[in-house]
Amino acid sequence: METKNVKVEVADPTTLGLFGLAIVTLVASSQKLGWTSGLSYLLPWAIFLGGMAQLIASVFDFKHKNLFGATAFSAYGLFWIGMAMGWLIKLGCFGETLASEIDTRQLGFVFLGYMILSIVLTISGLKMSKVMFFLLFLIVMLFLGLSLDSFGFGAIWHSVAAYSELIISITTFYALS
Template sequence: MLYKDVMTEQKRANPAPLGLSGFALTTLVLSTFNAGLITQGASVVLGLAAFYGGLAQLLAGILEWRAGNTFGYTAFFTYGAFWEWYFLTAGGFFGGVTPQAIGLVLIAFGIFTLAMWFGTFKANLGLFMTFLLLWITFFLLGVGAMIGNVGLSHAGGYVGILTAIAAWYTGLAIVVAESLGKSPPVGRPIMK
């Protein structure tokens, strides 16, 4: 047997927990600032956005592509790119970006996420809830930024915290279940 044949027969790791965890941790930290729970030191999110929210999700997306998972590839690669955009924008790499422009981008990601949410109807409840909460988060933050409504932005932060919890639970349930040799407790599909 050739070395190449041995490599193709080995079990590959599921990249979804990495992507979900990178998304969840970065979202949780940013959302605490968006909710107004912490008001100083928001630049701490930049490193997370560049590497764990961004790079780790881009890698998870590439691995999902390699596994033939179109939904996982599209989701992880898009949200990885979102975090890289956030890193560059918040870091001032694009110059003076207005709150209205930021709001427009967030609403556009909300539209994308709403469309992706429909793709979770036959997935598990964990993914369904993650995408449901995420599109609501994007719309609240986007409209809040566009019209300068701090209350909407804070609401978006709180929903973002719930989004992070749902994503983290979904990703870590897969890791724990796999290590115990069981099916992950992430709920049944919404539709059969």
């Protein structure tokens, strides 16, 4: 019996992953900047575009043997799903007991871990385009701001995170072109 290998071609998933990032950071930054309020309409975009679209892009980047894209899209996709779960807890969707036991410093450590990952990806991004390097630098700034804000270092860090996130969205839309 002869074994036959069939190669399935798939399109480059980068555009899907970047579009997910652009939309979710635009909506999230609007909330951080005070242009919108609440989390209810942020949740679907975090779950579907921030989370699922980036995870789908990750799977296809693995098929393309693009370790950088696969790692970035899977890590950030899981981040957005985790954030959505955290917001659901905060909103009391899993009960008041869980909502009342929130310690934002735990989230600060998550942000710190993602900042470290983002620094590693930024160093790898030096080999890529200037736009990708700038985007990753902004993501580092976002996680720095989020970390320090979660640890209570002052409102300025919330602003750093908010404006970094808005510029991430704009830069990502530019990167789509």
